[in-house]
Amino acid sequence: MINTTSKRKIEHLKLCAESHVEARNVSAGFEDVTLIHRALPELNMDELDLSVEFLGKRLQAPFLIASITGGHPDTVPVNAALAAAAEELGVGIGVGSQRAAIDDPVQEASFRVVRDEAPHAFVYGNVGAAQIREYGVEGVEKLIEMIDADAIAIHLNFLQEAIQPEGDRDASGCLDMIAEICPLLDVPVIVKETGAGISREDALLLQKAGVSAIDVGGAGGTSWAGVEVYRAREREDSLSEHLGELFWDFGIPTVASIIESRVSLPTIATGGVRTGLDIAKSIALGASAASSALPFVGPALEGKTAVAGVLSRMLAEFRAAMFLCGCGSIRDLHNAPVVITGWTLEYLTQRGFNVKDYAVPQDIV
Template sequence: MSRAKRKMDHINYALSTGQCRATWLDCVRFVHQALPGTGVADVSLEPKTGDLNLKSPVFINAMTGGGGSETLQLNAMLARAAKETGIAMAVGSQMAALKDKNERESYQVVRKENPQGIIFGNLGSEATVEQALEAVEMIEADAFQVHLNVVQELTMPEGDREFRGALERIGRIAEELDVPVIVKETGFGISQEAAEALAGTQVSAIDVSGFGGTNFASIENERRKRKLAYFEDWGIPTAAAIVECRQGFGGTVLASGGLQDAGDLIRAFRLGADATGIAGSFLKHAVSLGETGLIEEIEGLHEDLRMLMTALGARTIEDIRTSPAVISGELLSYLQQRGYETGHFAAPSKN
């Protein structure tokens, strides 16, 4: 099967299988502030994300490219929406374009449509420094994602079966590239142990990409004769992965994996995320509502965040970190068993 055909299969299966909504973000409940002492006009949505320089706390996460004309058109639409709303955008894995020059246009269209925007390049952890440099040059990327997808590859019929040396390759890429390097999972979460290992490199940010959104094990199982069902419930739910990565990594922490609305985003910020990425939900809006509908959705997301932050008395994304919130259910049990102290989340704000 060609890479282009596989890319389109991934998109179609992502739309048909949906998201499992098992992020555990619903286990976070804010303590209402009847006297927030702020107004909507006081709220700033610009996050602190180090050398990523994001202007919005939400970005379009890696999805598309390398699937011929269909993904070219989709990437062009997403890029225009990102330009109109002032948010960053990541392209899907560029390996297809490194293997087949005819696929380059489906990625380069993003820079063409959004010449001044913040764009992330993307390759898997098998990539060499030379491939990473070529991927960055291809789209004049402002940052570069290295994605980790062990479970997806193991489930993929034609996937990789060898994962040795990934940390060393990531370290070399982070050393050699002139743009910030982001390490992201693909829907199965990043643990404290992995975050600590990455903290020993020059990686700028970790995208936790937790369990609970688009499930690539389920997608790949649709393409298998004998399904590996045990991988379909595998991974660290997004809420727990944020805490794990915040504990193990001192740089920028990005949250993704099943985030769909402002309520999800603001809970992610409370748990320790600096910014958030959305893929599956934006893909569905793009396909069902078109470009105008997607732009309206993103603008509505920004408006909803301002409303929620006002209700909490939070003027900045960082202020949300001190907003009292009660942790319950499976998330509480998980964090306690992993040895994390949880009382500080609910402690009264000292502001």
């Protein structure tokens, strides 16, 4: 018999594949970011070095297939397709929340398949902040061991939890638990938002807590409040549907959150990353890597070849963006100037950030 958590996982996957679940009236902000074109790039586009060191692992490009699924028998081929593509193209990959495998060990296979198909890739595990209290260090270590993870992501999804009738709304003590668990684990800890972004205030708290990286998970991509609207309609839950509609676009957009989260930690830009140009803009703004989930959901249901096709296209776009900015390496792209305009400029100015510095090449600042 499929448990409640497992049932919810397959519901989420199907909704993301079949329904409009992206932000409706807010954007991730990439249209407000302009990379400075170099008419004389003085580079051979085919010889650019896209590789990067991320949390102790070498990636062929600064990109991760973000946490998507796992925890239901039907997700085994999905995760297999995602992992095989990640292995082939040398990028990282995360698994969906492993809670279902704790609730029902039979579901472990849906997560283990990722490491089986991607033996050399950077693979990270995934657990909710609300579950750390329940599982403790030993439980989290089991999740890491389950997939031989190179890192563990602790996800913050309290917007979704606030809307789900079965959601865990007790967020008290999460920061202390994160600070307690970080030094006890043998792998890096990534703290990731799931669509509402990370503020400068929280980035500083996470840095102090000892996390190894921050995944901003900003608004502008998949809305998990929106996903919950569809679930609420199916069970005729008018209150949850109302909350999901109201908070569909709630949060800090991704571009703004990248800058909010620029502390002395590696950051991952997630939320509305749809093209290689978005990846390039993320890196130029200071992210260590970018990641995306929704563009791979449909292809993953088709198989590895479809996933690899989408991923290859994004990496080709990324290479072209680097070339046109005159950047031969990821280090060069980190130092490339960008201009920020529009709503994002207004937001960041009101938040006290001096974005003019981004428009000047970082090696002469």
